[in-house]
Amino acid sequence: MFPGAGVDREDAAFVVVGAPLDASTSFQPGTRFGPDRVRRYARGFDDYDHATGTHFSDCSVADHGDVRAWDDAGEYLEYLEGVCTDVVWADAVPLVVGGEHTVSVAGVRAVDPDVFVCLDAHLDLKEDFDGNELSHATVTRHALDVADRAVVLGARAGSEAEYERASEGDVEVVPPEAVPAWEPSFDADASVYLSVDVDAADPAFAPGTGTPEPFGLTSRECRDVVRAVAATGQVAGFDVVEVNDRDDGQAAVLGAKLLRAFVHEAARVAEDA
Incomplete structure (x- = not known):
């Protein structure tokens, strides 16, 4: 169980769903261990968050446990989508913990957001x-089959064809150096799905990931983005993905802390509404 996620599923405002899919990682596999490591390395955190004045154990979080993965990624994503849809139908926010980034496809399909x-x-x-x-390298394209708009923060790698696609009006790419000045701006009635691929962080902060890329974000910059998007009160689904077992826990610690940062801020906004 994710530490502090102790409420009953039917009473929860947020539901952790482990998704240990590890099928298409193209460099360093091991994301099947991600959900377990994120939960394990979250054990060292204090329950209280000074920035929001909230306790995680009071934020109405449940843990569904892991949705065991199998070889057929298409079938797995369909089943995982059903699990996340049940969470959405219960008026709760799914918190998907991967697993490779492909699991975000299931979360996005369940939430059906306006903005990814x-x-x-x-x-x-x-x-x-x-x-x-259904590779981890196709996630944003799949998200755009559902969402009207995608914002990719911290991107510093892609093919020529991908950058050509990103130049179209429904995609906004914010390079790492511009992320600190970025502020979320969504239509008032827009719903948002927020996905955190831990490789957005520079591998100096999170080496345990499938495809590390230098010149990335600091852990503080990742936190600031998560808090800012959560503060809009418009996020209907969240995930943290691509944590593997190829480090001493740095990526898992960051992933767990970002999930908690999202919950603390989203819970604070909901309480103030």
Whole structure:
């Protein structure tokens, strides 16, 4: 169980869903261990968050446990979408913990947002990767099948074709150096899905990830984005993905802390509304 996620599922405002899919990672596999590591490394955090004045254990979080993955990614995503849809139908926010970034496709389909916001080192706008249309490198493209707009924060890698696709009006790419000045701006009635690929952070902060890219965001910059988007009160789904077991816990600590930062801020906004 994620530490502090102790309420019953039917009473929860947020539901952690582990998604240990590890099917298409193209460099360093190991994301199947991500949900367990994120939960484990969250054990060292204080319950209280001074920035919001909230206790995590009071934020109405439940833990569904892991949705065990299998070889057929398409079937798995369909099943995971059903689990997340049940969370949405219960008027709660799914908190998906991956697993490779492909699991975000299920979360986005369940939430059906207007805007997909993603912290990511990569554009993930490929049609396929090595012939696989459900690769971790295709996530933003799949999200745009559902959402009207995508914002990719921290991107510093992509093919020429991906950057051409990103130049179209429904995609906004914010490079790492511009992220500190970025502020979320959504239509008042727009719903948002926020995805955190831990490789958005520079590998100096999170080396345990599938495809690390230098020259990335600091952990504080990642936190500031998560807080700012959560503060809009418009986020209907959240995930943190691409944590693997190839470090001493740095990526898992960051992923767990960002999930908590989102919950603390979203709970504060909901309480003030």
